[in-house]
Amino acid sequence: MTGVSADTLRYYEKAGLLDGVSRNVGGHRRFSSADLNGLRFVLKLRMTGMPIRDVRRYVELVRQGDATTDQRRSILQDHGDRIRQQMSELARCLEIVDVKLEMYDLGLSPTDEHDCTKKLASLLEGTLK
Amino acid sequence: MTGVSADTLRYYEKAGLLDGVSRNVGGHRRFSSADLNGLRFVLKLRMTGMPIRDVRRYVELVRQGDATTDQRRSILQDHGDRIRQQMSELARCLEIVDVKLEMYDLGLSPTDEHDCTKKLASLLEGTLK
DNA sequence: CCTTGACTTGGAGCGCACTCCAAGTTTGTA
DNA sequence: TACAAACTTGGAGTGCGCTCCAAGTCAAGG
The missing domain is CATH 1.10.1660.10 (Multidrug-efflux Transporter Regulator; Chain: A; Domain 2)
Incomplete structure (x- = not known):
């Protein structure tokens, strides 16, 4: 189930x-x-x-019952924050994978020097955004 | 670095x-x-x-060079799809955690029968949405 | 030159989350 | 009632991804 x-x-x-x-x-x-x-x-x-x-x-x-609700709330709040972090991290990674894919779809070798490659490099280096 | x-x-x-x-x-x-x-x-x-x-x-x-671009593209496409799946799964889980938190914030015990508890149950059972 | 600290290697060890196994018990169907 | 299939337990085994270790080599400051 x-x-x-x-x-x-x-x-x-x-x-x-x-x-x-x-x-x-x-x-x-x-x-x-x-x-x-x-x-x-x-x-x-x-x-x-x-x-x-x-x-x-x-x-x-x-x-342990009602006496622990505060602790539980804070655990879930922290965990919710971690989930949100995970999601934004996944989004960042997805962006990079998608840019890489864009390169492939343009028929470019990933080692070429190119706008798209530079964009990718900036993303990877974290110098952009 | x-x-x-x-x-x-x-x-x-x-x-x-x-x-x-x-x-x-x-x-x-x-x-x-x-x-x-x-x-x-x-x-x-x-x-x-x-x-x-x-x-x-x-x-x-x-x-192995340019001969493998098609394979690599499909690997990245599949992986991108998996990332998107992960993200939507995280979103679903986050919704549930947030509903649970809402319950705590309303000062309800998680074993109470209540609208919010029912909403949570529906989410958990997947009978909703 | 000497020392100290960062590097090199192969390989062992670890923590996590299962996953499997063996030997025995319970259940449901014919 | 017989019997196979599904359950029970404690404990061993597995796969992954590091992480640590020992013994030795290299690099940089005094």
Whole structure:
């Protein structure tokens, strides 16, 4: 349902990223929809580069209840900022890849001296923008 | 100059990510500005998640000259697409983090049933949007 | 010339995040 | 009830990307 492997699920639970996944009589895991949404949120944090130990820390704070909301808020605020940074960094890199592609589409060798190459060099050196 | 460690530089060269870094008489590396821009481009690829083996492949194609421009163009096009995917994925995750933050800012426990919680659940389940 | 610090190499080690395995248990279908 | 498939566990193994180390060489200031 979430695209993660059973092994990863078990690993996440053991690592403390999933809280209170209940079991049936035989001991098999039964994921409630709350478990599922917890997992989905954890996956969003992971997908955006939060290390497992930090996710664990966040999940621990959730378990500790309302007294920790301030800490959690600040964790998420910081993480949101990091995501925004990642996005702008990706945008910068994409620009460079696209300029390089533009060069290829103009049929230029990447070692040629040319306006486009210079633009690329400026971008790479960070002397532009 | 680029923020990468000397060890990483040596590792990248050994791995075939840097082409033709020249040496002085004593065998010490002397990075030309071309080397530097090559490195900077490699770093853009790495920063956007291209694995080292794929960067090596790209660099090998560059070394092989003009006959490989088509392959290189398609590599960069595919990679550009992946970057765009990453960016939209980050945007989706950021939206969810921001909704969660909104909940915290409203002073709600994340386990409360509420409009905002429902919005978050819809986002997590992907039933919305 | 001498010393100190930065460089060279090959190779070992590390942290992260899974991923796989073996041996045993539970579940669902015929 | 039999049996295969899917689950359980602890722990070992894998791949990636560095990062560190030891032993030796080179470079620059006093």
